Amino acid sequence: MTAHPAVSLARSQRSLGDPGLRYPLHPPLLRGCPRTATADMVYPVEVDYAYEDTPADLFTRPMGGGGLERWAPLLPPLDAPGLGEGGTALVPLGDGLWIKDESRNPTWSHKDRLNRVAVSAAVRVGAKGIAVASSGNHGASAAAYAARAGLRCVVLTSAGTPPAVASFLQAYGADVFAVPQEARWPLLAEIGDRLGYHTVSNLTRTHTGHPFGPEGYKTIAYEIHGELGVPAAVFVPTGYGELLFGVWKGFRELRDLGVTDTVPPVFGCEPATGGPLAAAIRTRAPAAVIEVGTTGAYAIDCAAGGNRAVRAVRDSGGDALLVTDEELTRARDELAGQGVWAELSAAAGLAGFRQWAAREGDVDGPVVCVSTSSGFKDLGVGGTPLQPIEPTWEAVSRALGRA
Amino acid sequence: MTAHPAVSLARSQRSLGDPGLRYPLHPPLLRGCPRTATADMVYPVEVDYAYEDTPADLFTRPMGGGGLERWAPLLPPLDAPGLGEGGTALVPLGDGLWIKDESRNPTWSHKDRLNRVAVSAAVRVGAKGIAVASSGNHGASAAAYAARAGLRCVVLTSAGTPPAVASFLQAYGADVFAVPQEARWPLLAEIGDRLGYHTVSNLTRTHTGHPFGPEGYKTIAYEIHGELGVPAAVFVPTGYGELLFGVWKGFRELRDLGVTDTVPPVFGCEPATGGPLAAAIRTRAPAAVIEVGTTGAYAIDCAAGGNRAVRAVRDSGGDALLVTDEELTRARDELAGQGVWAELSAAAGLAGFRQWAAREGDVDGPVVCVSTSSGFKDLGVGGTPLQPIEPTWEAVSRALGRA
The missing domain is CATH 3.40.50.1100 (Rossmann fold)
Incomplete structure (x- = not known):
């Protein structure tokens, strides 16, 4: 390991189906490894790095103010602006x-770590927007990172999404559509293809994801x-x-x-x-x-x-x-x-x-x-209304089981 | 400034009404400075420290994993367990x-910084619980820190609290009561006095707070x-x-x-x-x-x-x-x-x-x-339902204004 500037050392995509199979780093293979795919099984790819150039102090320097930049050498290029994701307690x-x-x-789930990296890939390949199918966290996170990067975002979700999560999904200016669960993925693929949007959720029969x-x-x-x-x-x-x-x-x-x-x-x-x-x-x-x-x-x-x-x-x-x-x-x-x-x-x-x-x-x-x-x-959020009480010590005392 | 262990240097409470007036650090003066109070105006107190003993590296050492412990010398004693509050992006x-x-x-607002310190005071003085009047964030945060410290908590809130916030307030096992706004504070004082609960919100005509x-x-x-x-x-x-x-x-x-x-x-x-x-x-x-x-x-x-x-x-x-x-x-x-x-x-x-x-x-x-x-x-959360859409490219395209 040698001292090095904080640039990405990512160099290729590698098949999980056959580790000898490598692809260029961009564009990301959004449908997994094409060469090992069969009708029933699709293998994802992962990212490989020039590990030999990892900065000597990468794992010992102070955490700093959060943000995936801290780990930039061992991440794909962070082209999309961040929100200080990571560094959680x-x-x-x-x-x-x-x-x-x-x-x-930043959007109160782990998905922000994924979306910082996936939306960065969209920026790098010049995508016109982001498309995502999600029941909640992933969609809102993608919408947030898309907004921050100045990209449009389409979110396909379910009609059964809890009310608070529906507000969350719509908070960042994305176009949010509720469609039946089974219709999500073919529609997602079509939106990506037709609009030139980068998809950040799965498109294959067995899961490959971004x-x-x-x-x-x-x-x-x-x-x-x-x-x-x-x-x-x-x-x-x-x-x-x-x-x-x-x-x-x-x-x-x-x-x-x-x-x-x-x-x-x-x-x-x-x-x-x-x-x-x-x-x-x-x-x-x-x-x-x-x-x-x-x-x-x-x-x-x-x-x-x-x-x-x-x-x-x-x-x-x-x-x-x-x-x-x-x-x-x-x-x-x-x-x-x-x-x-x-x-x-x-x-x-x-x-x-x-x-x-x-x-x-x-x-x-x-x-x-x-x-x-x-x-x-959660599903139950908003469904536990407050019980009004007479504003006296006696009423509170009774409610606390002290009467 | 000298090197020193990470113990609290807090030494007294000092009146904002008359900086010459000092009180012992404990118990916290939950009704402000008694000696300068009039019928119309109550001054709060603040905490004074043995600043001369501040560790020389307090402001230069790495942030670490979050948590107010990082700043323990210039805080009142942190007797209540933390949740990694602070260190925000x-x-x-x-x-x-x-x-x-x-x-x-930890509970997604600044109030956690207050409650780590205020609930610590409750632990220090041997309070039997925490009592708080709050429209949302403060109450939920107090409930979370009370739960973590093993203390009961009573939250007085308003019937108009948004549904998602009502769930939030009730999430940590506190006893939550909705009472009219104007009844909150006298009832809070009575609950504190009768149950031996430490109050972490205001009890005075002009605000003094904790x-x-x-x-x-x-x-x-x-x-x-x-x-x-x-x-x-x-x-x-x-x-x-x-x-x-x-x-x-x-x-x-x-x-x-x-x-x-x-x-x-x-x-x-x-x-x-x-x-x-x-x-x-x-x-x-x-x-x-x-x-x-x-x-x-x-x-x-x-x-x-x-x-x-x-x-x-x-x-x-x-x-x-x-x-x-x-x-x-x-x-x-x-x-x-x-x-x-x-x-x-x-x-x-x-x-x-x-x-x-x-x-x-x-x-x-x-x-x-x-x-x-x-x-x-927010008040509007849960009030923006998702619109179902026919799961076809044509319908999505129309909704996006592209037809």
């Missing part, structure tokens, strides 16, 4: 357990390492598995660069009503597409899995954990009782850890659960 | 203008200084003026410690439908209580002003600016167009700066506008 829950609170990002997205997420691993070193395990809310892969990749890079000795096991925590990652792990498939049931964890309620999550779990020695809505609710309540109001989906990391720890027993070393987003995005 | 808007985005705190609250806020000045040095001016959304005073005090301390040469002018930005600070400045009063009209900026819609804001404006050479709802809306839209979704009240700083700059012309040096909170807390 690690909140201790005691007994060596830590919550990485991603609700502290090739650069997990690069944004891997900075979570860098940040955790900066505060705790290598944790004993990391538990991650998992829908398509982009976040899980990103966190794993960050730790893998730290080890490959000789900064650390080991990669922690990463655990993908999915709603028990679905679980494409668990299905792929169980059947030893590169990815699975499944039927999903009904869960309140709408942000991670995914039928299509992808190869990223499978790679992260298998290579790290982690696992796929299925958490019930009851376990999710318990974890969300535990977080709220510690002052962290998380979306139900965001509590999946802690729910997975509690389930796993009940089975496996004590852990040697710190454990990190990622909490992806704020409670404001 | 400074987002550049161009032309030397910066937004200090306080929505990046004596330690602005100490939390002053860390905003420390952080701004760490990134930009001394800005040319700071514009602050102003209700009771605790935040304004805190920001000013932080810069004043930096100058008094010899770290900087000057204190920037601070501008209190109030809704034009009220403006107790503007009234006090205009009449050269130590504080004013006024009639208020109707504004969407409910978080800073205050009838009772206090001496803190008056002191900050007068001593810094700043001013009180009255911003209309139209100016607030324009500022909020400008922020959203840059990827920052702020509550209407939170946009008051930028609204004030735009009004002031139109009158005064160019500024020499960076200007910081504090944005206090996220758009999720």
